[in-house]
Amino acid sequence: MNLIDLATAAFAESSASADIDAAEQAAEAEARFLKYARGCVRKTLDEAAADLLDWQYIPADRLPDQIEEARALLTPGRLEYLRYRVNHSADAEYLDLVQPCRACDNDGISPVTSLVHLGQLLNEEDKPHDQDTDAQEPGPLDAVDAAERRAAVVAALALRLLAQHPDADLTVDTVAVFGHDDGDGSAQLRLKAADLNALRLVAAAMGRNVATKVSGTHPGMVFEHGDVIFTVDGTEVQLRAHTRLPDDEAAAWLAQQDQPEAAAGGDV
Template sequence: MNLIELALTTYTESKAERSEEADYHAEQARTEFLGHARSSAGTNLCKDAADLDWQYVTEGLPDQMEEARALLVPGRREYLRYRIDNGPGTVAFELVQPCTACRNDRVSPVTGLFHLGQLLTEDDGPHPATGGDQEPGPLAAIEQASAHAARVARLARHLIAEHPDAGLAVQHVSLFGHEHGDGRAEIHFNAGGLDALRRVAAALGAEVTVRVSGGSPAFVLEHGSATGTVDDIDVELRAYSQMSDDEAAAWRAQQDQPADGGEGE
C-alpha cells in the first residue's frame, strides 16, 4: 500500500468510526431524554402517563429545542409533550389539543391529574364559523374540499412527526367536497416496514391485517395494511417486508401440503 492509499484508508476508516460514535451518542441522548419525559409524566400525573408511547421529536423545531410526545389515547389527537429549550434552559410539560376547526393548537401547562381532567373538559372558546344556518355560497364545495386538504396536510405532518422512525410517506390523498357542507377526506400512507406499520397502527387504535405472497421463487413478501379514523379523516396504512430465507422456505413448504381431504396443488 503506497502513501496515498494509506492516507485514504486511514481517513475513510476514521470517518466511519466517528460516524458510528456520533450515532451511538445521539441514541444515548435520545434514550436519556425520553427517560426524563417519562419521569416528568410520572411525577406530574401518574405511572400510566409515564408508560405511554413516548416518541422523540425534532422535526419542525428550532435547533436548540428538543421534544417528546405521547398520545393520550390511540386514535385521538390530544397529546402530552415534554419540551426543553436549551437556549434559555426552560423545561415545559404540556397538553396539546389540536383543533380541526380553526387549525390551531391549544397548548396548556399541566400541573396534575386533576388539572389534566379539567383541561380535557374545558371548551377553549368559539371557533371560526363553519357556515351555521347560512346558505352555501357558489364555491361551497370547493371551500369544503380546501378545508379538508388543510386538515389532511396537518394530520400528515402530525403523524410523520409523531413517528419519525416509521418511514411514513404519503401515497395518495382523496378529497370530496359538497355544496351543502358535507365532505370526505382520505389519506394513504406507506410505512417503512411491517414493524413500523404496527407501531403507527397501535397509536391509531387500528387493527393490522397481513397477507403473504410468493410471486417470485427468489422471495416471499408479507403485505400489511391497517385502517383507522382520526378526526373524521380516514387513514390507511400499508407496508411490506421480505421474509428471511428460512421463513420463506417454511411458508412455501406449508403451501405445498395437501389440504384436508384433497390433493396437493
C-alpha cells in the first residue's frame, strides 16, 4: 500500500464514520421531536389519547423552512390525522386536526384545544362534494347551527393565537360570526397587538408582511398604523396595532406633508 492508498482509505473511513454520526444524530433528533408530539397530546387531550397514536416524522425536504412536523392517523383506514408542528423561527407549537378532502386537493385544518373539541370537529365532518345539496330544503335552524359551529372554531383560534404569542399582548377586538342556511358558516376575527414591533413578530410567524401607514396632525399625535390579514380554516383574521412616532420623527413626517403645499404656494 502506498501513501495515496493509505490516505484514500483513511478518508473513506472518516467519511463513513461521519455519515454514521450524522444518521445517529438525526435519529436522536427525530425521537426527541416525537416525544414532544406525544407530550403535546397528553397536555392538550389526555394520557389515553397519546397512547393510541402512532406518530410519523415528516422529512424536512417536504416542509417549509424552520418548520418541523409529525403526523399521526386517528385510526387506520381513515384519512384524518393529527399534525404536530413547531415553527422554530417563532418558537411556537401547533396541534391541528387535518381532514383531507376526497373530492379535491384542499385539506381542512383546525386547531385542536381539547379532547371534547376534537370530538366536535370530527362530528362536523363535511358532506361529500358530489352530494346534491341543492335538492335539499334547509332546516329552520341550519343557519343557527352553522353559526354555533363557526363560533367554536373562532374561539379556539383566538385562544391559540393568544397562547402562541404571549409577548405580543394580543387582545380580541371584535368577532363577527355568520351562519348560513346551507349549513356553512364564516367568521371575522380582529385582534390588537401591543405595538407595531409585536405585530411584526406575530406576522412573521404567520409568514405574512405588515402593511403600514402614518397619520396625524401635529407632533405628539402622529401614529404609525399597521395591519395584516390572513385566513385560517375559513376565518378571516385581522391583526392590527399602532405606535406613536417620536417627536423628531413626527416633526419630520409633518414637514414632509407640508412640502407640496409650500411648493404650490411658491409658484403663485
